[in-house]
Structure formats: C-alpha cells, structure tokens
Amino acid sequence: xxxLGSLLFFGISALAALxxxxxxxxxxxxxxSAMALLLAIGGVTALFIGLDxxxxxxxxxxxxxxxxxxxFVFVIMLIGPDSTPPHDSxxxxxxxxxxxxxxxxxxxxxxxxxxAGGGLHWFPPYRHDYGTIDTFGRELFTRGLVPFxxxxxxxxxxxxxxxxxxxxxxxxDAPSEGAKEQAP
Amino acid sequence: xxxxxxxxVVAGVMFGVGAIGFLLRRNLLVQLMCIELMLNSVNLTLxxxxxxRPDDHNGQMFAFFVIAVAAAEAAVGLAIGLAIxxxxxxxxxxxxxxxxx
Numbered sequence: 001x002x003x004l005g006s007l008l009f010f011g012i013s014a015l016a017a018l019x020x021x022x023x024x025x026x027x028x029x030x031x032x033s034a035m036a037l038l039l040a041i042g043g044v045t046a047l048f049i050g051l052d053x054x055x056x057x058x059x060x061x062x063x064x065x066x067x068x069x070x071x072f073v074f075v076i077m078l079i080g081p082d083s084t085p086p087h088d089s090x091x092x093x094x095x096x097x098x099x100x101x102x103x104x105x106x107x108x109x110x111x112x113x114x115x116a117g118g119g120l121h122w123f124p125p126y127r128h129d130y131g132t133i134d135t136f137g138r139e140l141f142t143r144g145l146v147p148f149x150x151x152x153x154x155x156x157x158x159x160x161x162x163x164x165x166x167x168x169x170x171x172x173d174a175p176s177e178g179a180k181e182q183a184p
Numbered sequence: 185x186x187x188x189x190x191x192x193v194v195a196g197v198m199f200g201v202g203a204i205g206f207l208l209r210r211n212l213l214v215q216l217m218c219i220e221l222m223l224n225s226v227n228l229t230l231x232x233x234x235x236x237r238p239d240d241h242n243g244q245m246f247a248f249f250v251i252a253v254a255a256a257e258a259a260v261g262l263a264i265g266l267a268i269x270x271x272x273x274x275x276x277x278x279x280x281x282x283x284x285x
Contacts, residue, residue, distance in 0.1 A: 025201055047191065056251075063255050064251070082269070121189065121236065122185055139241045158260050165260070165266075166263040
C-alpha cells in the first residue's frame with residue numbers, strides 16, 4: 001500500500017473504532033451499545049490489518065464479533081425490556097467527578113507526552129513472514145505452549161463457573177422445598 | 185507510512201472512553217462492554233509495539249491471551265449479571281447492594 005492509501009485506511013478504521021467506542025457509552029439502549037461495540041471491534045480489526053497482524057485480526061473478528069457480541073445480544077434478549085432501566089441522578093455527582101478526574105489525568109499525561117518530544121517513531125520495513133498464521137503459530141506452539149495449554153484450563157473453569165452461576169438457586173431450592181414438605 | 189504514536193493515541197482515547205463509560209454508566213451490560221473496549225485498546229497498543237520490533241511475536245502472543253481471557257471474562261460476567269437480574273429484577277449495578285450494611 002502506498003502512503004496516502006495506508007493513511008486513508010488508518011483514518012477510516014480509527015474513526016470506526018472511536019465512533020463505535022463513543023456510541024457504546026452514549027447509547028441508552030443496550031442493544032445499540034452492542035451494535036456500536038461491533039463497529040468498534042471492526043475498526044480495531046482493520047487497525048490490526050494495518051499493523052500486519054493478519055492472524056490476530058482474524059482471531060479478533062471470530063472471538064469478539066462472532067462470540068462475545070452474540071453473547072451480549074443473547075443476554076439482552078433474555079433480559080428483555082428490563083435491560084434499559086430508567087435514568088436517575090443517584091450518585092451522579094461522584095460518578096461525574098470520577099469521570100472528570102480521569103479525563104484530567106488523561107489530559108495531563110498527554111501534555112507531558114507532548115512536552116517530552118522526541119518526534120514520531122516510524123515502523124521498520126515490513127517482513128513477509130511477520131504476523132502470518134505460519135510464523136505466529138510456530139511461535140505460539142513452541143515458546144507459548146505452556147500458557148496456551150493453561151488457557152484451556154481457564155476456559156474449563158470459566159464454563160463451569162458460568163454454568164454454576166447462571167443456573168441460580170434452582171438446585172438448592174428443590175431440596176429445601178422437599179424438606180419443607182417432609183417437615184410437617 | 186503511519187507512525188506508532190497515532191496508534192497509541194487511538195488506543196489511549198479508546199481506553200479513556202471505555203473507562204469513563206465504566207464509571208458513568210450504571211447498566212451492568214454496558215459496563216461489561218466498556219471493559220471489552222478497554223481490553224481492545226490495550227491489545228491495540230501491544231500489537232503496535234510488536235510492529236516496532238518484528239523479530240518476534242511477543243506482543244501479538246500477549247494480545248492473543250488477552251483475547252482468550254476477555255472471552256472467558258465476558259462469559260462469567262454475563263452469567264453474574266443474569267444471576268443479579270434474577271435476584272433483584274434489575275441490571276443496575278448500584279442496586280446490587282446485598283453486602284451493604
């Protein structure tokens with residue numbers, strides 16, 4: 001890609017990511033937040049492609065757009081109209097103060113970064129074997145093998161935990177009702 | 185060509201939007217989405233810094249594991265949200281005050 005093309009690509013994908021992020025926060029309806037999250041994830045995926053991380057871009061799209069956002073939409077559908085609770089001003093002051101303090105912190109950090117100077121840093125030239133599924137997979141299954149296998153343990157724990165939490169008290173209710181019936 | 189600082193600025197703004205949204209919104213689902221936004225922005229910085237040193241894929245590998253953990257976190261977090269909704273018929277996180285007093 002030539003200079004202008006890559007700059008245009010970067011601009012569009014960064015704009016998609018930032019607009020998506022903004023509308024996740026601003027939308028009152030959570031289903032719109034989920035759709036905005038989808039846009040933000042699409043933007044991040046495009047940024048990954050711009051950074052020559054092709055395999056990671058595919059993984060990002062599959063895991064986030066294909067699994068996480070669908071899970072969010074599914075839970076929103078399960079909860080139904082209660083998922084948009086009415087607005088109130090409870091603890092609004094402290095929440096706004098926290099947001100303002102955080103924004104000030106970001107501004108101060110940006111100011112010091114600008115003052116430090118040093119100019120812009122450019123990426124080294126592209127290597128044809130960088131970020132492809134071949135080299136990334138080779139590295140993942142040699143140096144990253146142990147954490148990769150540990151991830152499976154994490155997933156098993158997460159699935160069992162999610163099942164145990166989402167099932168609620170149905171199981172503990174049943175014996176107690178039985179005990180109540182037997183008690184008298 | 186695009187300097188690495190542009191990517192860092194995009195990631196920083198995205199993290200800030202996610203963090204402010206997490207602090208300001210009281211909808212449990214939207215708060216979880218804000219967490220996803222923050223994790224995504226961190227992934228972006230990791231991949232951008234990895235592109236500065238293309239000899240290995242350490243940053244991309246780290247981002248890969250962050251994505252894996254984020255998927256597990258979303259599953260468990262949504263399960264907790266569903267349990268809270270069943271308990272109090274509300275997804276407002278400031279109404280989940282069972283441990284208060």
